[in-house]
Amino acid sequence: MSLPSDETMPGRSRRARLTLVGVMALLTIVFVALGTWQVQRLFWKLDLIERVESRINAGPQAPPAPAQWASVNVQDHEYLRVAVSGRFRHDLETLVQAVTELGPGYWVLTPLELADGTAILINRGFVPGDRRDPASRAAGQAEGTANVIGLLRMTEPGGGFLRGNDPANDRWYSRDVAAIAAHKGISNIAPYFIDADATPNPGGFPVGGLTVVRFRNSHLVYIFTWYILAVMSAAAGIYVLRRSRDH
Numbered sequence: 001m002s003l004p005s006d007e008t009m010p011g012r013s014r015r016a017r018l019t020l021v022g023v024m025a026l027l028t029i030v031f032v033a034l035g036t037w038q039v040q041r042l043f044w045k046l047d048l049i050e051r052v053e054s055r056i057n058a059g060p061q062a063p064p065a066p067a068q069w070a071s072v073n074v075q076d077h078e079y080l081r082v083a084v085s086g087r088f089r090h091d092l093e094t095l096v097q098a099v100t101e102l103g104p105g106y107w108v109l110t111p112l113e114l115a116d117g118t119a120i121l122i123n124r125g126f127v128p129g130d131r132r133d134p135a136s137r138a139a140g141q142a143e144g145t146a147n148v149i150g151l152l153r154m155t156e157p158g159g160g161f162l163r164g165n166d167p168a169n170d171r172w173y174s175r176d177v178a179a180i181a182a183h184k185g186i187s188n189i190a191p192y193f194i195d196a197d198a199t200p201n202p203g204g205f206p207v208g209g210l211t212v213v214r215f216r217n218s219h220l221v222y223i224f225t226w227y228i229l230a231v232m233s234a235a236a237g238i239y240v241l242r243r244s245r246d247h
Contacts, residue, residue: 017240024237028230035226042219055080056213060149066118069191072154079213080152082194084120086112090141092184093134096172097160100126100210108206109175109193111186112148119186121177121193122148125206139203150196151211 060083064072088110095106105128111119124140131137153175159165160173167183181189198209 017243021237021241024233024240027233028237031226031230031233035223035230038219038222038226042223056151057081063120063152063190063192063194066116066188066190072190072192074154077152077192078154079211081149082152083147083149084112084114084194085145085147086114086120087144088112088122088124088142088146089119089186090134092186094170094172094180094184095127095132096175098126102126102207102210103128105129106132107175109180111181111184111189112146118188118190119181120190121175121180121186122150123153123175123193123195123208125196125201125208126210127206131205137203137205140201140205142202148194148196149199150194150208153193153195153211155191155193 056079058081060081063080063082063084064077089112090110092111094109096109098105098107105126108124108127109121110124112122113119127137134141155177156174157176157178158174159176163173165172165174165176165179167179170183172180175193177189177191177193181187195211196206196208198207201208
């Protein structure tokens with residue numbers, strides 16, 4: 001038994017073609033919208049990169065005060081270059097697993113007590129596995145007033161990739177300020193932390209200044225992809241529409 005042809009079922013064939021034209025038109029609209037959204041994202045990302053670079057290269061300023069903590073956000077404060085003074089609480093140090101250009105090891109996070117009684121968690125820098133024990137880098141555990149210059153960073157709640165923080169066993173995979181403060185019993189702590197700059201610590205450890213400032217920017221590729229798909233969908237719709245008229 002032969003299948004019906006366009007000539008034997010002209011009405012159904014025409015409706016099918018018009019339906020396909022409608023689908024192609026809808027896809028064209030969707031792809032154009034996605035491409036336009038990526039254009040907006042591209043300009044947003046370029047603006048963000050420019051703002052961050054200006055913050056990093058600016059002179060250090062005071063970090064947000066307690067009255068501003070509730071309004072601290074990524075857009076306005078991430079990578080802000082700041083300066084702060086206080087006393088390190090080395091007895092409340094926390095090690096967070098890290099992989100850096102120096103290899104695998106740990107970030108050394110130590111609360112800095114300020115004169116007003118508040119605290120800021122300072123990422124003093126990196127230590128390799130054989131320097132995990134503070135006794136192995138005693139020279140770097142200086143007492144007295146410490147002056148820190150670095151980049152303001154937002155808290156990293158939860159943990160790392162596929163690994164959650166385990167406060168009960170003091171295993172940390174991200175710099176989660178609130179969780180670390182709760183585990184160590186630190187009160188009045190800022191909701192952000194500071195990555196210390198490369199100013200050498202006595203004894204050479206921890207090694208600061210290893211902050212990686214990198215923004216993934218693939219928006220241009222996505223723009224071309226969505227707009228090309230829009231052109232292809234429109235071309236397919238026009239082709240089917242012309243065939244429908246010919247029949």
